[in-house]
Amino acid sequence: MPEKSAITSSELGVLWLTYQEKTMILRILEYLIEKADDEKANEIMTNLYGEIDNYVGKITETLQNEGAVIPVGFTAQDVNKEVPKLYDNGFDIMFVRLLKEISMGLHSLNITMSYREDIVLIFKDLTAITQKYYNLCTQYLLEKGLLVKSPHVSMPKSVEFVKDNSYLGGLSINPFSEKRSLNTVEVAQLHHSIESNVSGLQMIIGFAQCANEAEVKSYFNDGAEIAKSIVKELSETFLQGGIQTPQTSGGNATRSTIAPFSDKLMMYCTSLFCSFSMGSGSLGTAFSLRNDLPAKMTIFMKDIFEYAHKGAKIMIKNGWMEEPPQMEERNQMLN
Incomplete structure (x- = not known):
C-alpha cells in the first residue's frame, strides 16, 4: 500500500472543527437521551449517538497518526444528565434536526477542502449519516404534528419570463x-x-x-x-x-x-x-x-x-x- 501523504492545513482545520462540533453534539445527545419520554425519539437519538461516536474515534485516530494534539472539545464536564428536563413537547428531535441541518452544510463544505482519500471518505460518510438522521427527525416530527410544511401553491400551467424591472x-x-x-x-x-x-x-x-x-x-x-x-x-x-x-x-x-x-x-x-x-x-x-x-x-x-x-x-x-x-x-x- 502506498504511504499516505501528510494532511494539509485545510484538512487539519476541518478535522479540528468537526471534532468540536461532534463532541458538543454527543454531550447534548447524552442529556436528551436520558430525558427522552418517547420510545421512537430515544431510538433515533441513541442510534445517532453511536454513529457520531464512531467517527469522533476515527478523527481522533487520524490526528494521532499525524502527531497532532487532540483538541479538548466538549467532555463529560460539560453535561449533567441528572438535572430536570429543560425542554419538552418534542423539542429534543426538533433540536437534533436543526443540528443535523447545520452538519449537512458543514460536511459538504469540508469535502471541498479535503484531498486525502481517507479524510474525504470521513466527510462523505458523515454526510450520509447526517442526511439519514435529518430525514428520520423530519418524518418523526411530521407524524407527531410538530412540524409545519411550507404553504401549498397552485401548480404553474405555463412558463413565464420577467418582462421588466418592476419585477424587482x-x-x-x-x-x-x-x-x-x-x-x-x-x-x-x-x-x-x-x-x-x-x-x-x-x-x-x-x-x-x-x-x-x-x-x-x-x-x-x-x-x-x-x-x-x-x-x-x-x-x-x-x-x-x-x-x-x-x-x-x-x-x-x-x-x-x-x-x-x-x-x-x-x-x-x-x-x-x-x-x-x-x-x-x-x-x-x-x-x-x-x-x-x-x-x-x-x-x-x-x-x-x-x-x-x-x-x-x-x-x-x-x-x-x-x-x-x-x-x-x-x-x-x-x-
Missing part, C-alpha cells in the same frame, strides 16, 4: 410602489428562516433560564430578542402577501432553571447557530429578487454578526474559546 419591486425601484407577490423560491427561503428561528428561540430561552454566569444569561436574553424580531418581521412579510405563517404547538422550554450543559457548551452552540444563520441569510439574499427582501436579510445578518462577535468576546474572557491549530509564525522564526 420594492426599495431601489420605487419604495411606494405595490410589491409583487412572493415567488416560491422566496417563500422557501423565508419559511426556512422562520422555522429555524422559532426552534432557535426555544433553545436560547432554555439556555437563558439556566445559564450560571449573569453576563451569559444576559447574552442569551439578547439572542432571544433578535430571534423574536426576525420571526415577527418575516411573518409580517408572509401576512402582507396573504400567506399563512408557520406555527407549531410543539417544542418549548420547561420551567427548569438548572443547567444541563456548561456555559461554555451553550455559548459554543449559540455561536454555531449564528454562523448557520448568517450562511442561510446569505443564500436568502442571493436568491431573493424582490429588493425589499435582501434589504431585510442584510439587516438581520448585521445584527447576528454583531451578536456573534459579542459572544466571542465573552468566550475569550472566560477561557472557553479553544484556539484552532495555527500556521507557523514565519516572521518570528526568521527574526
Whole structure:
C-alpha cells in the first residue's frame, strides 16, 4: 500500500472543527437521551449517538497518526444528565434536526477542502449519516404534528419570463410602489428562516433560564430578542402577501432553571447557530429578487454578526474559546 501523504492545513482545520462540533453534539445527545419520554425519539437519538461516536474515534485516530494534539472539545464536564428536563413537547428531535441541518452544510463544505482519500471518505460518510438522521427527525416530527410544511401553491400551467424591472419591486425601484407577490423560491427561503428561528428561540430561552454566569444569561436574553424580531418581521412579510405563517404547538422550554450543559457548551452552540444563520441569510439574499427582501436579510445578518462577535468576546474572557491549530509564525522564526 502506498504511504499516505501528510494532511494539509485545510484538512487539519476541518478535522479540528468537526471534532468540536461532534463532541458538543454527543454531550447534548447524552442529556436528551436520558430525558427522552418517547420510545421512537430515544431510538433515533441513541442510534445517532453511536454513529457520531464512531467517527469522533476515527478523527481522533487520524490526528494521532499525524502527531497532532487532540483538541479538548466538549467532555463529560460539560453535561449533567441528572438535572430536570429543560425542554419538552418534542423539542429534543426538533433540536437534533436543526443540528443535523447545520452538519449537512458543514460536511459538504469540508469535502471541498479535503484531498486525502481517507479524510474525504470521513466527510462523505458523515454526510450520509447526517442526511439519514435529518430525514428520520423530519418524518418523526411530521407524524407527531410538530412540524409545519411550507404553504401549498397552485401548480404553474405555463412558463413565464420577467418582462421588466418592476419585477424587482420594492426599495431601489420605487419604495411606494405595490410589491409583487412572493415567488416560491422566496417563500422557501423565508419559511426556512422562520422555522429555524422559532426552534432557535426555544433553545436560547432554555439556555437563558439556566445559564450560571449573569453576563451569559444576559447574552442569551439578547439572542432571544433578535430571534423574536426576525420571526415577527418575516411573518409580517408572509401576512402582507396573504400567506399563512408557520406555527407549531410543539417544542418549548420547561420551567427548569438548572443547567444541563456548561456555559461554555451553550455559548459554543449559540455561536454555531449564528454562523448557520448568517450562511442561510446569505443564500436568502442571493436568491431573493424582490429588493425589499435582501434589504431585510442584510439587516438581520448585521445584527447576528454583531451578536456573534459579542459572544466571542465573552468566550475569550472566560477561557472557553479553544484556539484552532495555527500556521507557523514565519516572521518570528526568521527574526
